[in-house]
Amino acid sequence: MNRSRRFFLALSFLFAGAVTAAAQTLSYADAIERLAAACRADLDRHCKGVELGGGRIKECLDANQGAISARCQQTRDYVYDSIARRVAAQRNIVQIRSSDIATYCQGVAPGDANILNCMMAVAPSAIGQACNQTLTDTGWRTERAQQ
Amino acid sequence: MKFYHICSALAVASSFALTAVVVAQTRLDSAEITNSLQGISQLGLTAASMRQAALENIRNNPGQTAVGRPLLFPQLEDQAQFTVEIDFDFNSAAIRPQSYRAVGSIADALHNPILLGYKFLVVGHTDAVGGREYNLELSQRRAEAIREALVNPFGVDASRLEAVGLGEEQLRDPLHPDAPVNRRVQLINVGR
Numbered sequence: 557m558n559r560s561r562r563f564f565l566a567l568s569f570l571f572a573g574a575v576t577a578a579a580q581t582l583s584y585a586d587a588i589e590r591l592a593a594a595c596r597a598d599l600d601r602h603c604k605g606v607e608l609g610g611g612r613i614k615e616c617l618d619a620n621q622g623a624i625s626a627r628c629q630q631t632r633d634y635v636y637d638s639i640a641r642r643v644a645a646q647r648n649i650v651q652i653r654s655s656d657i658a659t660y661c662q663g664v665a666p667g668d669a670n671i672l673n674c675m676m677a678v679a680p681s682a683i684g685q686a687c688n689q690t691l692t693d694t695g696w697r698t699e700r701a702q703q
Numbered sequence: 704m705k706f707y708h709i710c711s712a713l714a715v716a717s718s719f720a721l722t723a724v725v726v727a728q729t730r731l732d733s734a735e736i737t738n739s740l741q742g743i744s745q746l747g748l749t750a751a752s753m754r755q756a757a758l759e760n761i762r763n764n765p766g767q768t769a770v771g772r773p774l775l776f777p778q779l780e781d782q783a784q785f786t787v788e789i790d791f792d793f794n795s796a797a798i799r800p801q802s803y804r805a806v807g808s809i810a811d812a813l814h815n816p817i818l819l820g821y822k823f824l825v826v827g828h829t830d831a832v833g834g835r836e837y838n839l840e841l842s843q844r845r846a847e848a849i850r851e852a853l854v855n856p857f858g859v860d861a862s863r864l865e866a867v868g869l870g871e872e873q874l875r876d877p878l879h880p881d882a883p884v885n886r887r888v889q890l891i892n893v894g895r
Contacts, residue, residue, distance in 0.1 A: 584814070584857050585733060585807035592800035605797045608806065609851025636856065643858030646814050669816030696816055702734065 581642040581693045587635045594631035598624040645693030649675075676700060733811030735785075736890070740818055742783025743894045748776065750824060750865040754843070757872045761835045769831035769880035775872040779826070785812075785890045788883075789849060794841065796848040806849060809890065810857035818892070822863045825850050826889040831871040831880030843868030849888060865893075 582590070588608075592599070595617065599606075602623060603616035617624060617632050624632075649672070657664075660682075661674035676697055680688045691697060753776065760775050774780065789806065790799040798806060812818060827846030829838040846866035853859040874885050 583733065583807070584810040585804050588807040588856075589804040592803040596800060599800050605792055605795055607796060607848050607851070608798045608803060609848050609853075609855060611855050614856065639856050639858070642814075643856075646858065669819065672816040695811075695814075699734065699811075699815065 580698065581645070581695055582635070582638045583695055583698075584639060584642070587638050587642075590631055591635045595624065595628035598628045641693050642695055645690045646695075649690050649694050672696065673700070733808045733815070736787075736808060736812035737815045737818060739783060739785040740812060740821075740823070740890060740892045742892065743821070744782040744784070744824075744891045746776075746778060746782055746824075746891065746893065750867045753826075753867045753869065757839055757869050758836075760872050761839065761870075769871060769874065770878065772831075772872070772874060772877050772880065774874075774877075775869065779873065779889070779891075782891050784892075785809075786887050787890070788886060789845075789888050791845055791848075796841075796844040798848060798852065806852050807857065809849075810853050810859055813853065813859045813863070814857075820895055822865070822893050822895065824889070824891040824893055825853075825864055825866045826873075826891065827866070827868045828873055828875070828885060828887050828889070829871050830882060830885040831874065835871055839868055839870030839872070841868070842870045846888065 581587075591613075598617065598620070599613070602620040603613060606612050606616045614632065614636055617628065621629070656675070657671055660678045661671055664670050664674045675683075676691060680691075683691075757775060787805050787809070788802075790802045791797060792799060813823065825846045827842040827849070829842045831838070833841075843866065846868045850861075850864045850866040853864060854861045871880065871885070874880050875887060876882050876884050879885075
């Protein structure tokens with residue numbers, strides 16, 4: 557492989573990674589609905605009677621990797637990645653550092669999402685990209701905007 | 704202290720402009736669930752005591768017909784709750800793919816910041832087709848299957864959820880015990 561080609565490949569990986577990181581996560585409802593739609597025939601043929609819980613549907617689709625349609629495979633990867641990112645973001649974001657609260661949310665009474673709502677109202681430019689992305693991945697901004 | 708690491712990582716900023724791929728917007732249906740679940744129940748019942756009472760009701764009243772059967776827990780219907788129909792495979796606890804979205808919507812609601820920290824009962828009911836004890840056991844397995852899906856893949860903390868099956872002991876329409884409206888799942892906020 558020549559140098560420029562390798563550079564191009566590296567660049568496209570970098571770019572793909574960045575785009576993935578910037579994309580919003582799907583709501584759990586939208587995510588799993590996409591899976592049900594794209595994998596309808598495959599679920600029926602290969603995973604009949606398999607339970608959604610305990611990660612068993614994913615295990616079943618993985619175990620039948622060679623037999624399921626390309627569309628189902630792609631959707632499975634995308635959907636479970638989105639779900640995992642949202643779960644991780646929602647887990648991570650609730651542990652807010654006390655000094656962040658002091659800086660941005662002075663006087664806000666804790667409980668019933670008050671602090672989180674306050675943090676989400678802080679200007680994205682003030683809190684940095686990684687933090688901002690995690691807030692985006694939780695999906696709460698979108699839900700808030702719609703309510 | 705994960706927030707510290709995430710939120711102080713300003714130096715990680717990417718060096719090129721991003722064209723964000725905006726995927727489908729979150730649809731609103733979980734908001735309705737979130738709203739219905741904000742009232743905290745004053746039920747005063749544990750999952751274990753409800754299961755026990757349902758089993759005793761069957762054993763103590765073996766001749767009781769389904770038509771007009773009194774509610775086992777009348778107070779259950781007065782609680783703030785969300786009721787949803789989830790389709791399962793016949794005689795099975797496997798949720799049908801057409802109901803995946805409903806389970807996902809419940810997960811969205813339970814992850815809403817306003818409901819974080821609260822615990823919930825997942826109460827499963829059948830219609831009156833089939834044996835009472837069989838229905839009791841089936842509804843328990845189905846309530847547990849929903850709980851399990853909420854935990855994995857949807858990441859709801861397992862300690863926030865308890866599953867209870869009431870079989871056909873709490874019919875929604877006791878005058879039509881075989882009606883599909885009796886097959887349902889109730890979600891009830893039981894507080895912190």
